[in-house]
Amino acid sequence: MTNKINEQQSIPVSKVQRAAKFISTGAKVGGNYMKHYAKKVVNPAMTKDELHRNNATDIYDSLSELKGSALKVAQMMAMDKNMLPGAYQDKFTMAQYSAPPLSYPLVVKTFNQYFKKGPENLFDTFTTSAANAASIGQVHKATKGDKVFAVKIQYPGVGSSVKSDLKLVKPFALRLLNMNERELDNYMEEVEEKLLEETDYKLEVIRSKEISQACSHIKGLNFPKYYEEMSSARVITMDWMEGKHLKEWLQTNPSQEARDKVGQIMWDFYDHQVHQLKQVHADPHPGNFIIQEGDELAVIDFGCVKVIPEEFYSGYFSLIKKDLLIKEDELDQIFYDLEFISDRDSAEEKNYFKNTFKEMISLLGKPFHVDTFDFADDNYFQMIFALGDKISNDKMFRKSKQARGSRHGLYINRTYFGLYNLLNQLQANIKTTKPDWIKN
Amino acid sequence: MTEKTKNSHTDKNKIIDGYISYILETGSEPVSVFKFTKDMKMKEAVFYEYFSSFGAVKKAVWELIFDNTIQALESQEIYQSYTSREKLLGFLFTWIEELKNKRSYLLAVYGNVSLKNQSYPSELKGFKAKFKDFASGIVNEGKESEEIAERPYLTDKYQEAMWLQVMFVFRFWLKDDSPAFEKTDAAIEKSVNLAFDLMGRSAIDSFVDFAKFLFQSK
Incomplete structure (x- = not known):
């Protein structure tokens, strides 16, 4: 974000205190870090995971997987942006699984295991070192005939370590999110499910094919072709997509027109997925996009796909309408359905939370309320942070011992924050298309 | 490879394979080399040509x-x-x-x-x-x-x-x-x-x- 420095100069005292708290929690659970950094001292060549960290620099990324209710996501943004040290980002993202790169003998072994052939038999050329780091594996570049492939290989044992890794993260999460344990477990299940899906490369190939087919009509949007016969539970072979990553591309000083174009493709892509397909690429992470010649956009990673249940969809998006013209009792019902309020709340609590959620949703829905929205507007993001901050310091929320917000909201919020954030980086002006029923 | 060495090679491997399957099937070592070679339909002396013991x-x-x-x-x-x-x-x-x-x-x-x-x-x-x-x-x-x-x-x-x-x-x-x-x-x-x-x-x-x-x- 462009105004990062300014904001860091104005960290409120309370935040510093909170940061200190995390650090002390960190010291207890953080034996891992010690090892990690010790290794770095011994072997400075380990900076390959700087790649991962670059991928992870985006704020929403850091805690998003553990984040709870719609509300707390806003809180998260405030926290992320200002104070979460990079080390914590590592801790909370998939990048933590990515350890040092796989050695070439292990790559060979993985190939033999699944294809009964080494990579040198399957392809004409195959790079012995990784061309790129993927979230839980690495990407090698291979060629066969005149085709160039990207071959993604997963680290062994990632799937089986998801559970134990999440347990490790739990104490942090409890502390960071001001949630109680039961509340957190609700979300942890969702996160675990998604992480496990992310380690299933067979599923990823199927979904990639589905979504890329369903979105093939969007102009300027490209997908690699996936090769099932050269993919398996831990290997994915797809076309190598030429182009630049978002950050690299932005360094070339693209014109406003080009930025708007790329941003618009991104918006259209998400609009179609959320409202038509009802399943969405829930990881709008800069590392998952490549900007190609002619300002076209390529999507390269479908590890995390969230299927949106119909009840959740209609409830969630009916709140995004500009003027909530729905009757009070209907609105109540929606809030119940989305688990923002429950029977255990007192009347006062209900009222309070309803209002806060309304305020927040109308803020988050702002881009939907207009025909074109300028994501370069940092003021908008400031407002979100301010609200998040207000909420995270709010007594009512701290006292409340309940989960607020449906678990499905977890990834939907993450998706929208990720998308907004990417569009903000692009400084793009977007025609915020939406389905007719949301329009006013 | 001459006839002789080829033969010895197979005999040796036969003993190894036989020994492994014996362990797998019974879960314990054969009682004696005599019993083992008898089961293998092999002369005891052949065993000692290659191995001194289990x-x-x-x-x-x-x-x-x-x-x-x-x-x-x-x-x-x-x-x-x-x-x-x-x-x-x-x-x-x-x-x-x-x-x-x-x-x-x-x-x-x-x-x-x-x-x-x-x-x-x-x-x-x-x-x-x-x-x-x-x-x-x-x-x-x-x-x-x-x-x-x-x-x-x-x-x-x-x-x-x-x-x-x-x-x-x-x-x-x-x-x-x-x-x-x-x-x-x-x-x-x-x-x-x-x-x-x-x-x-x-x-x-x-x-x-x-x-x-x-x-x-x-």
Whole structure:
């Protein structure tokens, strides 16, 4: 974000205190870090995971997987942006699984295991070192005939370590999110499910094919072709997509027109997925996009796909309408359905939370309320942070011992924050298309 | 190959295979060589031509696994261009594949043996000797390519350390219950990386060098 420095100069005292708290929690659970950094001292060549960290620099990324209710996501943004040290980002993202790169003998072994052939038999050329780091594996570049492939290989044992890794993260999460344990477990299940899906490369190939087919009509949007016969539970072979990553591309000083174009493709892509397909690429992470010649956009990673249940969809998006013209009792019902309020709340609590959620949703829905929205507007993001901050310091929320917000909201919020954030980086002006029923 | 050696080769392998399947089926060692050869429809004397005891057969199993591993490794073209680190990794990954073919037998024999400290079963001796030969090759190459730092006294112990690592991997694999032994793969990868990071030139070397300098120039 462009105004990062300014904001860091104005960290409120309370935040510093909170940061200190995390650090002390960190010291207890953080034996891992010690090892990690010790290794770095011994072997400075380990900076390959700087790649991962670059991928992870985006704020929403850091805690998003553990984040709870719609509300707390806003809180998260405030926290992320200002104070979460990079080390914590590592801790909370998939990048933590990515350890040092796989050695070439292990790559060979993985190939033999699944294809009964080494990579040198399957392809004409195959790079012995990784061309790129993927979230839980690495990407090698291979060629066969005149085709160039990207071959993604997963680290062994990632799937089986998801559970134990999440347990490790739990104490942090409890502390960071001001949630109680039961509340957190609700979300942890969702996160675990998604992480496990992310380690299933067979599923990823199927979904990639589905979504890329369903979105093939969007102009300027490209997908690699996936090769099932050269993919398996831990290997994915797809076309190598030429182009630049978002950050690299932005360094070339693209014109406003080009930025708007790329941003618009991104918006259209998400609009179609959320409202038509009802399943969405829930990881709008800069590392998952490549900007190609002619300002076209390529999507390269479908590890995390969230299927949106119909009840959740209609409830969630009916709140995004500009003027909530729905009757009070209907609105109540929606809030119940989305688990923002429950029977255990007192009347006062209900009222309070309803209002806060309304305020927040109308803020988050702002881009939907207009025909074109300028994501370069940092003021908008400031407002979100301010609200998040207000909420995270709010007594009512701290006292409340309940989960607020449906678990499905977890990834939907993450998706929208990720998308907004990417569009903000692009400084793009977007025609915020939406389905007719949301329009006013 | 002449008729004679071919024959002896098959006899030897027959005894090994017979011994392994005996263990697999009964869960224990044959009562005597006499009983074993009778079951195999073989003269007792043939057994003694190759082995002096059942212990010697077990020893041969280990050596056979090692020889197969090296053969499989060397059949890969890329192996020659591996660095020392990759060679050791390659060895362990291939070795585990070979072990997999005999997992039931190995579990039956070593499942309950504590493979700790210096008390390795004596039948491992032949394998150990062969492996140390192989390991010293790796160490020497590593020194040449400067992957491994030359340290007086310590460098001579590296083969021994690698042997301990092989035993660690074996123990880990015996107890591994992850699908396709994925955890063993991770254990190999991580332990070899650590080992080579330790053997490579690091801050400690500079520290020792500096300390030595200070001490000498006092």
